[in-house]
Amino acid sequence: xxxxxxxxxxxxxxxxxxxxxxxxxxxxxxxxxxxxxxxxREYWLVTSDMLLEDIxxxxxxxxxxxxxxxxxxxxxxDLAAMGARPxxxxxxxxxxxxxxxxxxxxxxxxxxxxxxxxGACLIGGDLSSSRSGILISITAxxxxxxxxxxxxxxxxxxxxLYVTGVLGASAAGLKILQSGCIRPRSMLQKxxxxxxxxxxxxxxxGLWLAQSGLVHCMMDLSDGLSADLPRMCAESGVGAExxxxxxxxxxxxxxxxxxPLDLALNGGEDYELLFAVSxxxxxxxxxxxxxxxxxxxxxxxxxxxxxxxxxxxxxxxxRLPKGGFDHFESCVRRRPGMSGLKPGPT
Amino acid sequence: xxxxxxxxxxxxxxxxxxxxxxxxxxxxxxxxxxxxxxxxREYWLVTSDMLLEDIxxxxxxxxxxxxxxxxxxxxxxDLAAMGARPxxxxxxxxxxxxxxxxxxxxxxxxxxxxxxxxGACLIGGDLSSSRSGILISITAxxxxxxxxxxxxxxxxxxxxLYVTGVLGASAAGLKILQSGCIRPRSMLQKxxxxxxxxxxxxxxxGLWLAQSGLVHCMMDLSDGLSADLPRMCAESGVGAExxxxxxxxxxxxxxxxxxPLDLALNGGEDYELLFAVSxxxxxxxxxxxxxxxxxxxxxxxxxxxxxxxxxxxxxxxxRLPKGGFDHFESCVRRRPGMSGLKPGPT
Numbered sequence: 001x002x003x004x005x006x007x008x009x010x011x012x013x014x015x016x017x018x019x020x021x022x023x024x025x026x027x028x029x030x031x032x033x034x035x036x037x038x039x040x041r042e043y044w045l046v047t048s049d050m051l052l053e054d055i056x057x058x059x060x061x062x063x064x065x066x067x068x069x070x071x072x073x074x075x076x077x078d079l080a081a082m083g084a085r086p087x088x089x090x091x092x093x094x095x096x097x098x099x100x101x102x103x104x105x106x107x108x109x110x111x112x113x114x115x116x117x118x119g120a121c122l123i124g125g126d127l128s129s130s131r132s133g134i135l136i137s138i139t140a141x142x143x144x145x146x147x148x149x150x151x152x153x154x155x156x157x158x159x160x161l162y163v164t165g166v167l168g169a170s171a172a173g174l175k176i177l178q179s180g181c182i183r184p185r186s187m188l189q190k191x192x193x194x195x196x197x198x199x200x201x202x203x204x205x206g207l208w209l210a211q212s213g214l215v216h217c218m219m220d221l222s223d224g225l226s227a228d229l230p231r232m233c234a235e236s237g238v239g240a241e242x243x244x245x246x247x248x249x250x251x252x253x254x255x256x257x258x259x260p261l262d263l264a265l266n267g268g269e270d271y272e273l274l275f276a277v278s279x280x281x282x283x284x285x286x287x288x289x290x291x292x293x294x295x296x297x298x299x300x301x302x303x304x305x306x307x308x309x310x311x312x313x314x315x316x317x318x319r320l321p322k323g324g325f326d327h328f329e330s331c332v333r334r335r336p337g338m339s340g341l342k343p344g345p346t
Numbered sequence: 347x348x349x350x351x352x353x354x355x356x357x358x359x360x361x362x363x364x365x366x367x368x369x370x371x372x373x374x375x376x377x378x379x380x381x382x383x384x385x386x387r388e389y390w391l392v393t394s395d396m397l398l399e400d401i402x403x404x405x406x407x408x409x410x411x412x413x414x415x416x417x418x419x420x421x422x423x424d425l426a427a428m429g430a431r432p433x434x435x436x437x438x439x440x441x442x443x444x445x446x447x448x449x450x451x452x453x454x455x456x457x458x459x460x461x462x463x464x465g466a467c468l469i470g471g472d473l474s475s476s477r478s479g480i481l482i483s484i485t486a487x488x489x490x491x492x493x494x495x496x497x498x499x500x501x502x503x504x505x506x507l508y509v510t511g512v513l514g515a516s517a518a519g520l521k522i523l524q525s526g527c528i529r530p531r532s533m534l535q536k537x538x539x540x541x542x543x544x545x546x547x548x549x550x551x552g553l554w555l556a557q558s559g560l561v562h563c564m565m566d567l568s569d570g571l572s573a574d575l576p577r578m579c580a581e582s583g584v585g586a587e588x589x590x591x592x593x594x595x596x597x598x599x600x601x602x603x604x605x606p607l608d609l610a611l612n613g614g615e616d617y618e619l620l621f622a623v624s625x626x627x628x629x630x631x632x633x634x635x636x637x638x639x640x641x642x643x644x645x646x647x648x649x650x651x652x653x654x655x656x657x658x659x660x661x662x663x664x665r666l667p668k669g670g671f672d673h674f675e676s677c678v679r680r681r682p683g684m685s686g687l688k689p690g691p692t
Contacts, residue, residue, distance in 0.1 A: 006473050009450060016451075017458065017468045024434065024469060033469035035434065037489070041385040048436040048485060050472045055440075088370065088381065090394040092483045094401075104355060105362075112363065122363045123370060123379035126396045127352050132478030137438045139394060139485035143383070 007231070029235070030152050031081040031219055032142065043144035047078035053133030061177045064103045066197045067136075068110020074222065075140035076118050076201035077271040081220035082149045083210020084142030086120035086203060092137040094130035118203050148210045150275070154217035155236030159276035159302040163248065164205050165294045167225060168260055169195035171267020172253035188252050195250075199271040205293045206273055214285045218275035224268035226320055230308055232274060239307045242300035242320065265310075265320070276302055353577070375581070376498050377427040377565055378488065389490035393424035399479030407523045410449045412543045413482075414456020420568065421486035422464050422547035423617040427566035428495045429556020430488030432466035432549060438483040440476035464549050494556045496621070500563035501582035505622035505648040509594065510548050510640045513571060514606055515541035517613020518599035534598050541596075545617040551639045552619055560631045564621035570614040572666055576654055578620060585653045588646035588666065611656075611666070622648055 014029045025043060026034035032047035051057055051071050062070070076086045091111060095104070108122070115122060120140060173196030176189055184190050202220070209215045219232050225247070233240050249264035272294075277285050282298070289296055300311075308320040360375045371389060372380035378393035397403055397417050408416070422432045437457060441450070454468070461468060466486060519542030522535055530536050548566070555561045565578050571593070579586050595610035618640075623631050628644070635642055646657075654666040 009447075009473055012451065013454060013468070016454065021467055024467060027467075027469045028471075030470075033434070033436070035469070035487075037383055037386050037388065037390060039385065039387040040383050042383065044383060044390075046434070046436060046469060046485075046487070048438045048471045048483075050438045050440060050474050050481075050483060052440055052474060052476065052481070054477065055475065088379070088392070090379070090392060090485055092394045092396045092485075094396060094398055094481070101355075105358065108359060108362065121370060121373075122359070123373045123381070123392060124376075125374075125394045126483075127355055128396050128398060129401065130398065131400065135396075135398070135440070135481055135483075137394070137396060137472075137481075137483035139392075139436055139438075141381075141392070 026151065031078040032084065034082070034149060043084075043147055043149055045079055045082055045084040045142040045144065045149065046139065047075055048137065048139045049075045049078065051136040053135070058177070059134065061182060062197045064106035065110035065113070068107040068112075069114045069198055071136045071138055072111045072114045072120070072140070073199050073201045074271060075138045076114065076120060076203060077199070077220045077222065079140055079142035080201045080203040080206030081218055081273060082142070082151070083206045083218065084144055084149060085207060086115070086118045087141050087143050088123045089115060089120050089138055089140040090123060090125040092126040092128075094128040094135040096130050096133060099134070114201075118201060145207065145211060148213070150210050150215055150218040152217055152219050152232045152235035155232065155238050155276040155302045156216060156278065157238050157302055157304045158279050159216055160279055160282045160298050161229075161240060161242070161274065161276055161300045161302060162296045162298050163221065163225070163272050163274050164202050164296050165270070165272040166248050166250050167221065167270050167272060168253060168263030168267045169250035170199060170269040170271075171196075171263040172250055172256070172258055173197070174267070174269070175258060176256070188255065192250065192253065196269065199269065201271060202273050202294060208290060208293060209273070209275055212285060212288065214277055214281045216276045216278060218273055221270045221272045221274050222268065224266045224270075225274070226265040227268070228274060229320070232276075233302065233306065233308060236276070236302065239303040239305040239309070240300055241303055241309045241311060241317070243311045245313060246297065246299045248295075248297040248299075372497060377424040378430065380428070380495060389430075389493055389495055391425055391428055391430040391488040391490065391495065392485065393421055394483065394485045395421045395424065397482040399481070404523075405480065407528060408543045410452035411456035411459070414453040414458075415460045415544055417482045417484055418457045418460045418466070418486070419545050419547045420617060421484045422460065422466060422549060423545070423566045423568065425486055425488035426547045426549040426552035427564055427619060428488070428497070429552045429564065430490055430495060431553060432461070432464045432486060432488050434469045435461060435466050435484055435486040436469060437471040438474075439471065440474040440481040442476050442479060445480070460547075464547060491553065491557060494559070496556050496561055496564040498563055498565050498578045498581035501578065501584055501622040501648045502562060502624065503584050503648055503650045504625050505562055506625055506628045506644055507575075507586060507588070507620065507622055507646045507648060508642045508644050509567065509571070509618050509620050510551050510642050511616070511618040512594050512596050513567065513616045513618060514599060514609030514613045515596035516545060516615040516617075517542075517609040518596055518602065518604055519543070520613075520615070521604060522602070534601065538596065538599065542615065545615065547617060548619050548640060554636060554639060555619070555621055558631060558634065560623055560627045562622045562624060564619055567616045567618045567620050568614065570612045570616075571620070572611040573614070574620060575666070578622075579648065579652065579654060582622070582648065585649040585651040585655070586646055587649055587655045587657060587663070589657045591659060592643060592645045594641075594643040594645075
């Protein structure tokens with residue numbers, strides 16, 4: 001039996017529980033499920049994400065407010081990835097006995113801060129005690145606009161691949177925290193740690209891209225480009241070629257002897273958007289894309305086949321090694337409290 | 347500062363995050379949140395429940411299939427409590443490394459078994475590894491019928507109180523399991539353990555009661571009558587008088603030297619419905635209530651004030667001591683793996 005992996009389990013569940021109901025437009029396997037309630041004008045999108053202490057975060061590395069912000073942000077990022085507008089969320093929380101009421105209220109304040117900013121409102125959840133650290137489980141609901149949502153499927157060979165923002169800053173911030181520097185002083189370190197603690201869900205960019213009618217497929221980068229790009233390619237039935245020199249890596253991380261390309265490929269927790277545009281429409285998209293949204297960068301293209309290639313410079317290319325974060329692989333862990341970031345491609 | 351309790355935190359959150367959006371009919375504090383998507387014909391109801399190993403269940407006390415069944419059942423029970431029809435659910439799962447693929451598939455089979463039987467379909471979720479036991483977090487979605495849903499609020503002094511089914515069988519089953527008898531042989535013990543492992547969400551009864559137009563308020567009994575009844579009374583702004591001799595307790599548990607009334611009041615995990623009907627309409631309800639639904643029993647009435655009284659026999663009455671299960675109280679735990687059932691009223 002092949003080893004357990006998140007991808008394998010998701011594929012198994014997809015085959016066992018296909019989206020058969022008329023009102024269910026998309027079930028397991030994308031960033032969010034898509035529902036069409038009877039007579040509703042818009043699709044409703046549903047996504048769930050869990051954050052576990054010492055796996056996804058360390059209590060001492062963020063304030064309760066920051067943890068609240070991040071918990072809701074990573075869920076809203078899944079809605080952004082489909083072009084949906086955040087509307088509601090539920091929070092289930094299991095807490096150890098040493099958590100104070102102040103902590104709980106600060107945590108909820110953080111949730112509401114990001115929720116309010118993005119138009120989503122807390123509607124309920126569950127509370128429990130925990131004997132093993134803080135457990136946060138959020139389910140977020142979004143609404144489409146004109147039923148225009150983007151899936152992971154839809155990319156075609158020849159489509160150009162883009163990402164929003166910068167990749168690898170969050171991973172650099174995590175490495176700084178892991179090194180014991182919890183309250184960084186330099187502006188640059190602060191920026192990296194902020195990217196890790198306070199990821200910004202790309203809701204406005206996701207909505208614009210979905211509404212533009214120019215994008216074929218989209219997802220958010222939560223586990224690292226090297227883990228997420230193959231997922232989008234597999235759903236679309238294509239391969240890809242990525243140009244390493246084009247990846248908007250967080251170059252400043254080289255100052256701390258990190259490899260910016262490694263972090264951009266394998267770091268994870270960027271919560272930027274990855275999307276594909278037909279070659280014919282790429283110029284229009286680049287021209288129309290609003291200047292006040294996070295910058296977009298073309299990093300490569302989709303190809304026939306299924307292989308993912310990384311071009312380093314000129315004619316030198318190699319297979320993109322699978323890095324990134326699998327939430328379920330038994331031997332490779334690299335979130336806080338675990339074995340540190342995996343070595344990148346060498 | 348008063349001690350942390352589930353009720354207190356929920357009240358705080360209710361005041362901090364009121365249901366202000368037009369499309370949000372009911373926010374924090376009921377069995378489920380109630381949403382009206384723009385242009386939709388029906389309300390959508392959302393509820394979240396978490397189950398944690400060694401707090402809410404023990405792995406060796408149920409098969410993975412049974413655990414899957416129960417996990418979804420307790421969520422669908424919250425939808426039943428509002429009279430909604432189950433439609434979809436998401437499952438976030440954190441699993442320790444020693445869990446096999448077979449275990450995971452059996453667990454999902456259990457989920458689907460109850461989901462399918464009640465009309466709800468798995469649409470997504472999250473997977474993670476866990477360093478501290480199995481964590482299950484489910485969010486379930488239901489749909490109203492003709493927008494007729496029942497809340498905890500709405501009861502009036504003089505209303506008669508009813509429950510469905512039998513109370514305390516699940517708690518007796520838990521005690522049997524806690525005594526070390528994991529595979530009971532006698533029919534009666536099997537029945538009690540089955541009630542604990544395989545609670546039946548009262549979806550059909552909840553829907554009928556909501557559609558009848560005869561019921562003022564309703565909730566499900568998850569934490570025990572002594573914990574849940576005060577919640578419904580507080581929401582409705584009333585007190586209550588309960589007749590101990592009328593409570594449909596699982597009398598057979600006295601054979602094992604358990605106190606059936608204690609288990610019915612304080613046991614929890616019955617997942618039966620508690621509801622209030624105006625005195626004038628009670629006879630009509632009792633006459634019309636379909637014979638093929640779980641039996642209903644009148645157990646008392648709502649009163650002016652806020653006190654909850656328990657009549658034992660004749661004129662002898664006493665305050666209903668708060669028992670039941672608070673998911674957050676720091677010193678009192680009585681789920682599996684904890685300090686056993688709290689002593690009941692004596």
